[in-house]
Amino acid sequence: MKEKEPATGGNPDELLAKYDKESAYRQNLGKWGWVVAFLAISLTVFHLWRALPTNGPLVFLLQGAVHLGTALGLIFLLYPARKTGIKKKGVPWYDVVLAFMSMGSIYYILFRYEWITGPARILGFETIDIVVATIGIILLLEATRRAVGIPIVIIAGLAILYGLYGTNIPYFGHGGFDWSGLARRLFYSSDAIFGTPIQISSTYIYLFLFFGVMLTKTGVGQYFNDLAFGATGRYTGGTAKAAVVASAMQGTVTGSSVANTVASGSFTIPMMKRARFKPEFAAATEASASTGGQIMPPIMGAAAFIMAEYVSSVSYSDIIIIGIIPALLYFASVFIGTHFEAKKQGITGLPKSQLPTMKGLLKRIDLLLPLVTIVYMLVSGFTPTTAALTGIATAFVISFFRKDTRMTPRDMINALEQGARVALPVIAACASAGIIVGIVVFTGLGGKIAGGLLNLAGDNLFLLLFFTMIACILLGMGLPTTANYVVTASMAAPALIAYGVPEVAAHFFVFYFGIIADITPPVCLAAYAGAGIARANPMKAGVTAFKLAIAGFIIPYVFVYNPVLVLQGATALTLIPVIITALIGMAAVSAAMMNYFVYKPYWFERILLLAGGIMLIIPENLPVELTGLALLIAIGLFQRMRKKRDEKNDPQTA
Template sequence: MKEKETLTEEQQKEMLAKYDKESAYRTDPKKWAFIIAFISISLTIFHLWRAYPAHGPLVYLLQGAVHLGTALGLIFLLYPATKKGLRKPGVPWYDVVLAFLAMGCMYYILFRYDWITGAARILGFTTLDITVATIGIILLLEATRRAVGLPIVVIASLAILYGMYGTNIPYFGHGGFDWSGLSRRLFYSSDAIFGTPIQISSTYIYLFLFFGVMLTKTGVGQYFNDLAFALTGRFTGGTAKAAVAASAMQGTVTGSSVANTVSSGSFTIPMMKRAKFRPEFAAAAEASASTGGQIMPPIMGAAAFIMAEYVSGVSYSDIIIIGIIPAMLYFTGVFMGTHYEAKKHGIRGLSKEELPSLKGILKRLDLLLPLVAIITLLVQGFTPTTAALWGIGAAFAVSFLRKDTRMGPRDIIDALIQGARVALPVIAACATAGIIVGVVVFTGLGGKIAGGLLNLAGDNLFLLLFFTMIACILLGMGLPTTANYVVTASMAAPALIAYGVPDIAAHFFVFYFGIVADITPPVCLAAYAGSGIARANPMKAGVTAFKLAIAAFIIPYVFVFNPVLLLEDATFWTLLPVLITAILGMAAVSATMMGYFVYKPFWYERILLLAAGLMLIYPENLPIELSGLALFILIGFVQYLRKKRDNDNNSEPATV
């Protein structure tokens, strides 16, 4: 299959650095390259060592101090203070100082652990303790600004200011903290910087990110692309459908919508353009599918691990099983949108000669063994740590089955280095999100926000969901997936739970709407990245991505009103009708958005299609759902007759 017009590896790096803050790191640190490599390898080996069952993780403060301290040191060595620094080789002296100062502040906990967890809580923390905490918090915020972006730092800074000066704010006021009290709570407790997010990051998330690196070394990314094209490329609009399928598969092992858009899109977007899809649509299809990768189990943008800790009585293996149906519904919706767009413009599939050989793909089926192994172990009840270790080992073993993927010493070293590098933004985001969550916990702000949302919505669940959705999208515009979920789970989910929404449905609701911010204008980074590859108008690409991903705006409401989609007290006979009506409803709404159903609709037919779609997904009201189904079938039949008539008369298609 031809691959011309695809981006080179260097062009992909430039594109990522432009649209993805996490990828804007130094590529030529000169004499510091060895030190960076040594620290990176040491960090990865530390996590593998502590994950081994015979050892186990250290206590939360010690494990977190090594995890976060080493990561902060690497961030200052790798991420420049400004974009101009990317073009300069080497590492400035001040970044070296900041790197080792940040490591020193975190490692201080290692040396003072007995004091911090013992006598200090009775006798009081010393001036040195508070000074170290202050410097550590400041350096954490600066490192996060460099590796993740400014918005999360602004929110964390506002949270700190609220913790100190929020005593007189109407309704949201609290008892107040001085800096000494607040800083020690943020830095030395299990409720803030070293709280649940960083604890999960230092045990599970790091290992799964390293697992993704190991899979990449075996060429599984290209394999996903080839498999997707072989399965869907021959159908109507095959290139776009293949892009959706490839991104769904990529989403099982990756956790960044922008990175997924660039890596997959560098190949799929030029293919879609050659098939005569509009550049804006090509960019939007890849962006919406890549964003959906963050809701695809088992990784789910690394948020699944934290969700398992936040939702009582639900394990990580439960989360990935529960997440399958909503994820498949999302990709079904995007798939429908690409189909309607292709039918609207008469875009056919690829010829057999243009597609990869299915026989050749089946010969490489062993590349999926590590992914199968890790999912199987998780479903069988093994801990995520054990499953990740076996998955990493399986990926390493599978690489030796063929010469082009066999990992030599240089490849192993590079994988250990990459394992640390891809984890840095996640670690920084988790730690900074911990500051926000800590302040919410210390001040009781979460309960007040929940109460405020409930008062604002009155006794109307739909209004409460709508206000929560807006809050999640706004936060999602500035926060990465994991941090966004951590914050919204602490601030927005309690309001839904207080209303009576099942815990798991409330957490999935805020999780979904935090993610779709990447394709919601005006701040739609995944769509911007895709438009850069497609040379398309970024805002038009964002609007089109929003239309394609309309399912993501419908599904969360469906599983709140019908928790059976999340397997809550579900049986086959209760799940089946909800699935059918949800799929048909999405088909109608997607047709409305894309301007094509069985045939090009008149304007009033689009309105009726939208009404039919909303009626089909109306919760537990059989007469309304049946009315929506009847309207859906009627519009389809009328359009079929009109299409048949126009074809028989060989006339121009009806105008929209």
């Protein structure tokens, strides 16, 4: 008897609250909704106002204080101390107190700015300064726990303890700090809470997150889905391929793996199941594709902006150009994996009647103009601030071209409020990551960790890369992408650079593996969210997502061993062969993972496919690459012969 397929289910809001800490906020604020709306709208207007060419951002401490202080107040009003408080009406009195205390402690910098940056540096900070800093740090960590999760708070807490008591730790010891000195450095300097992550968050990142909100309001996300289905829906496994393409396009402007999975998956996963894909595979496809959205330029999960500050040799426009080829290779691998699975299951495309028409798609082509505008301006050398403002203005104007996207005054106000809401977890994560980075800088821990990794790996680059990969994945299981990159860029990337790995390749390496954690079992939250929609086994979905996204584990090694993939010393003659062999190799690896090539492989053929694929991916070794290619051709020919034989004996076999 055929087992009944589980129904598609899972309320998107409930799934987000369950698997995405950033979305676990109060649904019914009562009278405090007006306060939240006022603060959120004011914060967005502040960023738009300071981004105008005639104004420019305030100095880092002032800009950061408005940015972080308002965000912390909003977090305490929106995010309950426990998940059980999400559905309760109103805001408890103690959270109101914490909201205004957190705002006051950060705004203190605004009122004492002249003292903090002047006499205090010479005469010494007063007791009140240290008390306020202490309150601010404690409330920041609590706000981060609510909006982001406990892992980053634990790491930040351990970092603070290390700063205070790490003097006698073998090898990793340092000179030591008392609380007064440490609190002052963490709270009032440009190296910690108000360091590079918050400085970038308070200028570029906020604007680009608001740009993403504007695109959602104008229907661009749905247009991406329609484009994807129009382009791939009629082919073998069209629904799964469309999910991959749609997630790739949506990844250009969004950043959260879980949020992407739920937003896109609510539409694509049911369609994949109706096309006869297994629930676990449908969930895995959406999860792996949505996770890849964080490596897709130009936004790249907001980490691209910080990377441009950390990597001294390139600008932000260079980062997004460099990121294109690795991202396309990743999505190509997931796309190929869905093809092999569809061939194995005998799943065809959708009928033409169920697909968007080319005429209908062309009528709405103007919806892509904001994205085209922002990419053009970034590549042309305009500042990210100018590009973001222009993109926002373009999206606003485009919305009036048709009735269904036209923004009313209520829509505009809602967009301004939503712009702040989506930024809150990023702001908290950047500030808490700043604590970790500050401790690393103050104590010299980064250099010690880099030295430790180098000593552990000896003269073996592969071991160094492997240890770094494990560290990034472990951190990525608990930290959001931006915070993960900030920490690993401070502690792990220097070891790779010290070994001789090009700076860009080293930073992209740690960036990729921090993201891949979202689909690496056992903590694969994006896959769990997809499984919630598909009513599938979460762990099976995670394992399948791991198989589909195998390229994400291979590509970083490729651009370390051959930096031409990240355009370091690249020419057309050196780049094109690497891309071609990498694509063929990843197709072979994907075939081994999905258990299908030209035909259903024997177990030893899967091993040979995996070996041949890796041989093709290994750069600048022509004999090895030719051997790998010969293996694939031989396996393909044998499978083709076996397929014809089986079809002749039993036409229904294949």
